[in-house]
Amino acid sequence: MHPTLRYLSGRLLTTALVVVGAVTLLFALTLLVPGNPASVLLGPRATPEAVAALAERMGLDRPLHERLLMFFGQVATGNLGTDVISGRPILTMVMEVLPFTVTLTIAAIGLAVLVGVPLGCYAATNPGSRGDRVAAVLSVSFIAMPNFVVAIFLLLIFSIWLDWLPVLGAGEPGDVLDQLVRLILPSVSLALGWVGYIARLMRSSLLEVLGEPYIRTARAFGIPDRKIVYKYALKNAAIPTVAILGLGVGRLLGGAIFAEIIFARPGIGTLVYDAILTRNYPVVQAGVLVVVLLFVLTNLLVDLSYAWLDPRLRPQKGVA
Amino acid sequence: MTAPPLAAPLLDVQGLSLSFATARGVARVLRDVTLAIPRGRIVGVVGESGSGKSTMASAVMRLLPPNLHAVTGSITLDGTDLLALPPDAMRRMRGRRVAMVFQDPMTALNPVFRVETQMVDVQRNAFPDRSRRELHARAVEMLRTVGIPAPEKRIRDYPHQFSGGMRQRIVIAMALLCEPELLIADEPTTALDVTIEAQILRLFEDLRAGFDGSILFISHSLGVVSSLCDEVVVMYAGTVVESASARDLFTNPRHPYTRLLLECEIGEGDGRGERLRSIPGGVPDLFDVPDACIFAGRCPQAHDRCLQGVPALREVAPGHRAACVLA
Known part of the structure; x- marks a missing residue:
C-alpha cells in the first residue's frame, strides 16, 4: 500500500475508535442519571402508565446490550429518534442550530x-x-x-x-x-x-x-x-x-x-x-x-x- | 568610489577587536586581528575551539550574536568598510558579495521547505531580474556541479531526505549560485565523518577551477588546510599568532604554538599505540586577558620577555608573519 494511504487509513481508524468510545460514553449518560429517564422527563406528576409507555417508546425496557446496539444503530444511520417534547426529529433540531x-x-x-x-x-x-x-x-x-x-x-x-x-x-x-x-x-x-x-x-x-x-x-x-x-x-x-x-x-x-x-x-x-x-x-x-x-x-x-x-x-x- | 588597486586584497581585516557581554563579564573574544585575503586565493584559518575563528567569520558577515559588546578595527571588502555599512546595505552584500557555508549541514537548511525553494530564494538577492524558471535551471545545474545525482528530481526533495554530506553539497551549491566574491567556509567538514569529509574537501578542490572568487576556509585541522589553501592564518585565543603561505608554514613554522599544533597532528592516526599528543594547559581566560603573550602560559619556550607586553604580529620572512618575540 502507498505510505500516504496507509497513514491515512491508520489515522481514520483511530478516529473511528475515538468516536466509538465517545458514543459509548454518551450512551452511559442515560444510565448514570439518577432515576428512570422517562419519569424524569415527564416530571413528578406523571402517571406510572405514562412513564411505562414513554419508557417503552424510548426503548428503556430492553436489555442493556440491545439498547447500546440500538444507540449505535441510531448514530450510524443518523436517525437519532424523535423529541418527546416537540415531537420533531432530534437530528433536524440539531441541524437547524x-x-x-x-x-x-x-x-x-x-x-x-x-x-x-x-x-x-x-x-x-x-x-x-x-x-x-x-x-x-x-x-x-x-x-x-x-x-x-x-x-x-x-x-x-x-x-x-x-x-x-x-x-x-x-x-x-x-x-x-x-x-x-x-x-x-x-x-x-x-x-x-x-x-x-x-x-x-x-x-x-x-x-x-x-x-x-x-x-x-x-x-x-x-x-x-x-x-x-x-x-x-x-x-x-x-x-x-x-x-x-x-x-x-x-x-x-x-x-x-x-x-x-x-x-x-x-x-x-x-x-x-x-x-x-x-x-x-x-x-x-x-x-x-x-x-x-x-x-x-x-x-x-x-x-x-x-x-x-x-x-x-x-x-x-x-x-x- | 575609486576602484582599489589590483594588488589590494579582496578582504582586508585590520586590527579587529571584538567583545561580548556575558553573565561573567566582558569576554574579549577577538584582539587586534589582522589578516588579508588576496583575490582568487584560498586562505585557511586554523585554531582550536574558542580561538575566535568562527567569530571572525561572523564579524565579516556581520552576523554576530546580540550580546555583542564592542567592535573596533575595520573589515574592508573590495574597498567597502563592512562595519560602517547600514544594516540593509550589509544585507544586500550577503549572498552576492560574501556568502557563508556553515559547520553543521544537518541544521543549516530549513526543514519545511523544498531544496528548490531555498535554492531559488538565495539567488533573488544576487539576480533580482532573472525569472524563476531561470533560477531553477541554474540551481539544478549547480546541484549537478557539486555532485548531487539526478538533480532535476532531487531538487524537489526536502532537506531531511538527504544525508549530511549531500546537505553540505547543497549548502555549498547555494553559496556558489550567488557567485560571491568571497566564500566563507566555517569548518564545513567538521560535522561529517572522515570519508565524507574527504569527499567535501575534494569538492572544494574541484571547485577552485570554476570559482574565481576568494575562499576563507576555517578549520581546526592544519592537515585539512594544508592541501587546500594557498595561505594559512593560525589563530590562538582571539589573536593571530602566525600567517604565511601554506608551504612556508608547514616547512618552517615560526610560532611555538604552530609547531605544537603540527606535532599534535603528525601524531594523529598512525595507529601504533602512540598516545595522541596534546598541548598541556587550557585555553586562557578571555575575561581577564594579561598584557603579555597570550600563549606564554602554555609555551614550552616561554621566558621573561614573553610577559612584557603583547608581541606584535611582525614580518619574520617575506610574506611570513608571526607574533612571537623568539620568531
Whole structure:
C-alpha cells in the first residue's frame, strides 16, 4: 500500500475508535442519571402508565446490550429518534442550530488567528520593546479573563452603554449584514482569550525558530528580514499554534454555550442547555454527539495539516 | 568610489577587536586581528575551539550574536568598510558579495521547505531580474556541479531526505549560485565523518577551477588546510599568532604554538599505540586577558620577555608573519 494511504487509513481508524468510545460514553449518560429517564422527563406528576409507555417508546425496557446496539444503530444511520417534547426529529433540531454554532466558532477562531498571530510575530521580532511588553500584559489579561465575564462586559459596554451593537439574537434570517453584526460581540468574547494564547505561543515559538541555524543560513544569503520571518520562520513556528488550535476548537465549542446563552443566540450550546434544564437526555446526547464529531473531525484535519507544515512528519518511502 | 588597486586584497581585516557581554563579564573574544585575503586565493584559518575563528567569520558577515559588546578595527571588502555599512546595505552584500557555508549541514537548511525553494530564494538577492524558471535551471545545474545525482528530481526533495554530506553539497551549491566574491567556509567538514569529509574537501578542490572568487576556509585541522589553501592564518585565543603561505608554514613554522599544533597532528592516526599528543594547559581566560603573550602560559619556550607586553604580529620572512618575540 502507498505510505500516504496507509497513514491515512491508520489515522481514520483511530478516529473511528475515538468516536466509538465517545458514543459509548454518551450512551452511559442515560444510565448514570439518577432515576428512570422517562419519569424524569415527564416530571413528578406523571402517571406510572405514562412513564411505562414513554419508557417503552424510548426503548428503556430492553436489555442493556440491545439498547447500546440500538444507540449505535441510531448514530450510524443518523436517525437519532424523535423529541418527546416537540415531537420533531432530534437530528433536524440539531441541524437547524448547528450552522449558528459552527459560524460562531469559525468566526472566533478566525479572529483569534488574525489578531493573535500578527501580535505574536510583532512581539517576537521586537523582543523587549515597549510594544512587546504591552502585548505581553494584554495577552495575559485576555487569557486570565473567563469568556463569560468578557461576554457580559462587552454586552454592557457596547450594547447598553454605547448602544453601538445589537444586544441579542443571531439576526434576521436572510439578512447577512445583520447576522454579521450580531456575530461581532459573541465571537470577540470567545476569541479574546485565544488571542492572548496564540500571541504568547506564537511569540515564543517564533523566537525559538529565529535562533535556529537555518535562519542564520537564510540571513547569510541576504534574504530580507521580512521574508525570513514571514516565510522561513513562520511555517516552522506555526506547528505548535496549529496543535493548540485543534484543541482550541473543542474548548471553543464548549465555550460557545456561554456566549450563546448570554447573547441569546440559537446554537448547539443553547439547545443542549435547554435540554439539560428539561432533562431531555436524548437531545443532550444528540447535541454532545455533534460537538464530539466536530471536535474529532477538526483534530483529524489538524493532524493532516502537520504533515503539510512539516514534511518530516510525512510518511516516507525511504531516505537517500 | 575609486576602484582599489589590483594588488589590494579582496578582504582586508585590520586590527579587529571584538567583545561580548556575558553573565561573567566582558569576554574579549577577538584582539587586534589582522589578516588579508588576496583575490582568487584560498586562505585557511586554523585554531582550536574558542580561538575566535568562527567569530571572525561572523564579524565579516556581520552576523554576530546580540550580546555583542564592542567592535573596533575595520573589515574592508573590495574597498567597502563592512562595519560602517547600514544594516540593509550589509544585507544586500550577503549572498552576492560574501556568502557563508556553515559547520553543521544537518541544521543549516530549513526543514519545511523544498531544496528548490531555498535554492531559488538565495539567488533573488544576487539576480533580482532573472525569472524563476531561470533560477531553477541554474540551481539544478549547480546541484549537478557539486555532485548531487539526478538533480532535476532531487531538487524537489526536502532537506531531511538527504544525508549530511549531500546537505553540505547543497549548502555549498547555494553559496556558489550567488557567485560571491568571497566564500566563507566555517569548518564545513567538521560535522561529517572522515570519508565524507574527504569527499567535501575534494569538492572544494574541484571547485577552485570554476570559482574565481576568494575562499576563507576555517578549520581546526592544519592537515585539512594544508592541501587546500594557498595561505594559512593560525589563530590562538582571539589573536593571530602566525600567517604565511601554506608551504612556508608547514616547512618552517615560526610560532611555538604552530609547531605544537603540527606535532599534535603528525601524531594523529598512525595507529601504533602512540598516545595522541596534546598541548598541556587550557585555553586562557578571555575575561581577564594579561598584557603579555597570550600563549606564554602554555609555551614550552616561554621566558621573561614573553610577559612584557603583547608581541606584535611582525614580518619574520617575506610574506611570513608571526607574533612571537623568539620568531
